[in-house]
Amino acid sequence: MTSAPYAESTVPTLYSFRRCPYAMRARMALGYSGVPLNTVEVSLKAKPAKMLERSPKGTVPVLVLQDRVLEQSLDIMRWALSQHDPDDWLLARDVGGQRQSAELIAENDSRFKQDLDHYKYAVRYPEFTQDEYRRQGERFLHRLNALLESRDFLAADHLTLADIAIAPFIRQFCAVDPDWFWQSPYPHLQRWLQRFLASELFVTAMAKR
Incomplete structure (x- = not known):
């Protein structure tokens, strides 16, 4: 560049x-x-x-x-x-959107990241089964799916910091068991992830150097 x-x-x-x-x-x-x-x-x-x-x-x-x-x-x-x-990813004039974005990212980076690690590496955490760890992670999937029911993005009617900060982790959750994810009861989240994976922004960022 x-x-x-x-x-x-x-x-x-x-x-x-x-x-x-x-x-x-x-x-x-x-x-x-x-x-x-x-x-x-x-x-x-x-x-x-x-x-x-x-x-x-x-x-x-x-x-x-x-x-x-x-x-x-x-x-x-x-x-x-x-x-x-x-494109105003930071939602400069939308205080409510900023607050929601920050809350979503904080939940992603703390509880959901822990659930994701347990789900992905369940053999290292024998306290619960992989299915149980997946159900714990689904709490966040359910929240995101509900947000996406009425709009295409998480914190506004356009792409924002929240979408970009969270999508790589949902991608990783999906990759643990893609067959389960794409048949799961989260159609709005699935469409959101599909758009993300097909976006030029993601494809360019993932190009091998």
């Missing part, structure tokens, strides 16, 4: 891992904003020394800027949208 207002020396570097849902959402926000970017695909078995020097925690995504390092995907997304947000 190139853009006249940015000098070459100011181009940020993103350390990413293609299949990581946190990195996915960071890449999509950066791609949408049009910020010039150097992207480094990280091998989790041999993490770049430069990345570890700037971010010793060693997890992706990491965005290295001239004046600071952003180590959390939501911080990266919000920074990207602060540079350019032509």
Whole structure:
């Protein structure tokens, strides 16, 4: 990506891992904003020394800027949208939408992420069966499906930060047992995920480098 207002020396570097849902959402926000970017695909078995020097925690995504390092995907997304947000993903004039978006993302990143990990790696968590872990995760699926019954997106009548922040995790939940997911009683969520997976934004963000 190139853009006249940015000098070459100011181009940020993103350390990413293609299949990581946190990195996915960071890449999509950066791609949408049009910020010039150097992207480094990280091998989790041999993490770049430069990345570890700037971010010793060693997890992706990491965005290295001239004046600071952003180590959390939501911080990266919000920074990207602060540079350019032509379609109002941040819902600048919709306080209610902002609040709902924040609540959904918080639930996704906490309880649902835990349910997803238990469902995906059920063999590591023998306290319950995989089906029971899936039922726990369905609490969030049910909430999203209800929101999507009356509109095409989660927090507004257009794509927002909430959709992009949450979709990679629903994709991952679906991938555990696709046959179950596509036959599950969540038709509105299924349509939403199908649109997301077919979007140019997602396809571009997932292209192998």
